[in-house]
Amino acid sequence: MSTTDWRGRAVSNDDDDLPVDESISRRREARTLLGSLLRPYAAAVALLAIVVVAENAARLSVPLLVQRGIDHGIPPIVDGGSVRELLLIVAALCGVVLVQASSRMFFLRRSGRIGQEVLLELRRRIFRHFQRLDVAFHDRYTSGRVVARSTNDVEAIQEMLETGFDGLITAILTLLGTSVLLVVLDPKLGLTCLGAFPVLVLLVWWFRTQSAKTYKKVRESAALVIVQFVETMTGIKAVQAYRREPRNQEIFTDVADEYKNINERAFKLLAVFMPGVRLVGNITTGMVLLYGGYRVLHGEMTLGTLTAFLLYLRIFFEPMQEISQFLNTFQSAAAALEKIAGVLAEVPGIQDPAQPVALSKVKGDIRFHDVTFAYVPDRPVLPNLSLDVPAGQTVALVGTTGAGKTTIAKLIARFYDPTSGAITLDGVDLRDLAQPELRRHVVMVTQENFMFEGTVADNIRFGRPDATDDEVRGAAEAVGADRFIDLLPEGYETDVAKRGGRLSAGQRQLVAFARAFLADPAVLILDEATSSLDIPSERMVQRALARVLADRTALVIAHRLSTVEVADRVLVLEHGRIIEDGPPAELIERNDGRYAALHSAWVESLA
Numbered sequence: 001m002s003t004t005d006w007r008g009r010a011v012s013n014d015d016d017d018l019p020v021d022e023s024i025s026r027r028r029e030a031r032t033l034l035g036s037l038l039r040p041y042a043a044a045v046a047l048l049a050i051v052v053v054a055e056n057a058a059r060l061s062v063p064l065l066v067q068r069g070i071d072h073g074i075p076p077i078v079d080g081g082s083v084r085e086l087l088l089i090v091a092a093l094c095g096v097v098l099v100q101a102s103s104r105m106f107f108l109r110r111s112g113r114i115g116q117e118v119l120l121e122l123r124r125r126i127f128r129h130f131q132r133l134d135v136a137f138h139d140r141y142t143s144g145r146v147v148a149r150s151t152n153d154v155e156a157i158q159e160m161l162e163t164g165f166d167g168l169i170t171a172i173l174t175l176l177g178t179s180v181l182l183v184v185l186d187p188k189l190g191l192t193c194l195g196a197f198p199v200l201v202l203l204v205w206w207f208r209t210q211s212a213k214t215y216k217k218v219r220e221s222a223a224l225v226i227v228q229f230v231e232t233m234t235g236i237k238a239v240q241a242y243r244r245e246p247r248n249q250e251i252f253t254d255v256a257d258e259y260k261n262i263n264e265r266a267f268k269l270l271a272v273f274m275p276g277v278r279l280v281g282n283i284t285t286g287m288v289l290l291y292g293g294y295r296v297l298h299g300e301m302t303l304g305t306l307t308a309f310l311l312y313l314r315i316f317f318e319p320m321q322e323i324s325q326f327l328n329t330f331q332s333a334a335a336a337l338e339k340i341a342g343v344l345a346e347v348p349g350i351q352d353p354a355q356p357v358a359l360s361k362v363k364g365d366i367r368f369h370d371v372t373f374a375y376v377p378d379r380p381v382l383p384n385l386s387l388d389v390p391a392g393q394t395v396a397l398v399g400t401t402g403a404g405k406t407t408i409a410k411l412i413a414r415f416y417d418p419t420s421g422a423i424t425l426d427g428v429d430l431r432d433l434a435q436p437e438l439r440r441h442v443v444m445v446t447q448e449n450f451m452f453e454g455t456v457a458d459n460i461r462f463g464r465p466d467a468t469d470d471e472v473r474g475a476a477e478a479v480g481a482d483r484f485i486d487l488l489p490e491g492y493e494t495d496v497a498k499r500g501g502r503l504s505a506g507q508r509q510l511v512a513f514a515r516a517f518l519a520d521p522a523v524l525i526l527d528e529a530t531s532s533l534d535i536p537s538e539r540m541v542q543r544a545l546a547r548v549l550a551d552r553t554a555l556v557i558a559h560r561l562s563t564v565e566v567a568d569r570v571l572v573l574e575h576g577r578i579i580e581d582g583p584p585a586e587l588i589e590r591n592d593g594r595y596a597a598l599h600s601a602w603v604e605s606l607a
Contacts, residue, residue, distance in 0.1 A: 029341035030334065037118045048111055049169070055103040056173040058096045060181065063311035065093045067185075070304030115161035119154060125344060126150050134349040135415040147230055148223040149343055153336035156219065160333035168326045171319030178316040185305055185312070189292055193313060196284045200277065207273040208331075214266045215331035219339065221259040228252045281317035288313055350414060356434035362441045363391035363426050364522035364553030366412060371421035373407060380419070381407050382576040391426075391522075394554040396567035396584070398598065403573035405557045409525045412555065413444045425523070443521040447528035449512040451500025456485055457492040459500070459511050463519030475518035479544035481510035513544050523553045526563075561602040570595055 038045065073086030130146060179197075183190035232239060232248050239248055292309060295301040368387040374380040382404050389395050397405040410416050411423055414430050422429050430438060443463065451459050460472050460481075467475075472492065476482040484507050488494040500508045516524055526545075545566050549556075558564055570587055572580035572594050580587055580595050587595040 026338045026342055027334075029345050030337040033341045033344060034337060037121060041114050041118070044110065044114055048107055048114075051103050051107050051110075052169050053173065055100050055107065056170060056177060058100040058103065060174070060177045060312075060315070061096050062093065063308040063315070064181075065089055065096065066311060067302075067304035067308035069093075070307055071302045072304075112162065115158070118161060119158050122157065122340070123150065123154060126154070126340060129344050129346070132348050133346055135410070136349050137346060143230055143234065145223060145227055148226040149340055152222050152226060153219065153340050156329075156333045156336035157340075160329045168330075171326065174315060174319045178312045182309065182312055182316070185309055186292075186301060189288060189295070189301070189309060192291065193284055193288060193316070196280050199280050203273060203276050203280070207269060210269050211266065211331045212334075214262065214269060216335040217262045218259075218266060218332060219335040221255065221262050223339075224255045225252075225259050228255050277317065281313075284317075285310065285313055350417060350435065352434045353432050356437065357428050357432045359426065359428065359433070359437060359441065362522040364441075365389070365391045365424075365426050366523060366553060366555075367424045367427075368408075368411075369422045369424065371411065371418045371423060373411060373416065373419050380576065382411075384421070385576065385578070387571075387578065389553060389555070391553055392551065393569060394549050394556060394567045396556045396558065396564040396570045397573060398558065398561070398564060398570060398595065399573035404576040405573055406527055407576075408573075409444060409527050409555060409557055412523065412525060413442055414438055440519075441521050442523040442525070443516050443519050444525040444527060445512050445516050449500070449505075449508040451496045451503065451508055451511065453496075453498065455490075455493045455495055456488065456503075456511060459496060460492075460514045460518060463515050467518055471518060472514075475514040476510075478517050478547045479510055479513040480547075481507070481514045481544070484510070510544060513548050517548055521552065523555075524549065526554065526556045526558075528557055528559065561599055572598075 069086060069089040073083075073089045126149060130150070133141075179190075179194060182193055228248075228251055232252065239245060288309060292301060292306040296303055296306050366387075366389040368385050371382055371385045371387075372380050373382045385404075385408075387408075397408060399405055407416075411418060412430075414423075414435065417431060422431075424430065425433070425438070425441065452462065457469070457472050460475055461467050464471075469492075473482065476485055476492075485492055485494075494502065496502050496511075500511070503511065545563070549566060556563055556567055564570060564584060567584060570580070570582065570584050571578050572587070574594075580590075580593055584595075584599075587593055588599050590596050
């Protein structure tokens with residue numbers, strides 16, 4: 001299934017048109033996932049199976065008791081005899097109904113608890129795995145699809161766990177039990193009834209094959225609706241600024257219409273299957289009533305047996321409705337489970353070593369050893385880069401867009417691994433360090449300065465959740481953020497609102513600096529940290545830089561050369577290569593150099 005994106009290009013869902021081998025593998029992964037989720041509850045599931053058998057045995061005994069009451073309980077009363085046998089039969093019937101009700105209550109309570117625990121574990125796995133997956137995965141996997149996996153698809157599985165399995169088990173036991181009892185009650189009439197069974201099997205087979213395709217498309221279409229909605233609402237400012245509402249409405253209408261059409265197709269299948277089952281059941285009931293009535297009139301069958309037979313026949317066809325609903329739920333849940341299993345099968349591109357190296361006191365010495373890196377094969381962004389950044393040095397990276405500055409930063413933070421070569425921290429290859437260990441010593445502050453829901457203090461404490469209030473205040477004071485925080489309505493307990501909307505860009509930057517200062521890394525990376533600030537905000541942030549960068553290795557990426565002035569050393573990059581390297585003042589003195597030209601242009605812009 002495909003639709004068009006905001007550029008007018010055709011886009012498809014992540015699981016559309018999988019190759020046969022991959023589709024089989026995906027189904028196998030889904031079964032493995034479901035098995036792993038249910039395995040801890042094997043004993044409880046076995047107990048529930050016994051309870052279901054008891055419930056269905058009690059349910060199926062009701063028509064037999066009715067037969068006994070009609071054939072053996074009522075005649076003595078008619079002849080003026082005792083009502084004792086009828087009362088015993090009624091008492092037995094009440095006991096059976098009580099067993100059925102109590103077992104049903106027990107089943108629903110226990111199965112509901114198990115289902116919720118399974119769903120909780122599934123949600124935990126999804127969330128944990130999405131956090132573990134590397135930046136490269138999240139670059140290609142849209143936020144809408146992430147939301148679809150963790151909400152819409154989980155809800156489909158929830159529906160199957162809550163109602164699907166119960167309905168299927170009950171239906172199977174009912175079909176088997178009633179089939180046997182129909183034949184035992186009256187072999188001739190029973191075999192006549194079972195003649196309708198092949199027709200039912202054909203109907204179920206047809207519905208299963210058709211609904212499997214349809215419900216897979218339903219899940220895919222639902223995911224596209226979520227993707228379009230989430231991406232539009234996430235970028236609502238750009239949508240409104242560029243008057244994209246009509247075009248986005250067209251795109252959303254297209255995917256929503258497709259979703260509606262596919263759901264209508266699913267309901268058409270049900271509209272054929274369910275009335276078809278009912279038609280077969282009614283025709284069979286009419287035949288039984290006609291043939292059974294004839295046999296009762298000729299003394300070949302008792303009235304109680306015919307009554308029990310009709311009751312069993314009604315019970316026999318009821319599961320077909322359950323089966324149709326289960327197939328409906330199962331196909332939807334199976335498609336959802338395959339998608340979730342596919343995500344959980346994704347292997348993070350950044351892996352921890354089997355035996356990670358433990359660092360004691362980190363100095364912050366960074367080295368690139370003939371590093372080559374490419375986002376796309378055969379198109380290197382960094383070709384054979386060698387670089388030595390001594391501990392405690394502040395290095396500024398400058399150059400045109402696409403020169404490789406941010407790529408260097410991402411490699412040091414190990415958001416990506418080099419295609420070839422090695423990057424070391426104090427002589428240890430970054431790939432030999434556990435990621436939590438590396439993240440403690442290398443922190444990256446980006447220009448987005450993402451603020452999470454919560455208070456100002458919560459956002460400063462993000463890098464060190466165990467930090468005390470005094471330490472949070474100390475970090476804010478160190479970077480000068482306390483000046484504006486104290487003026488907020490509730491100070492450090494002020495809610496920053498969605499994505500920090502209550503704070504200005506400069507204030508968000510200072511909070512990000514305070515967060516980094518509190519984390520106290522050995523290596524700090526600032527990626528375009530002042531690019532979105534106005535002049536007053538930039539000056540406020542510049543004053544904080546001296547404290548933030550002191551006594552640590554720092555890499556500063558900036559287009560604004562005012563930020564570069566704090567650096568001990570400047571690297572000028574072009575096409576992933578270092579073309580100039582030296583102290584800022586020394587590079588400025590080279591009148592024919594690239595940095596000198598950039599600095600001259602910057603000075604003229606200030607004038």
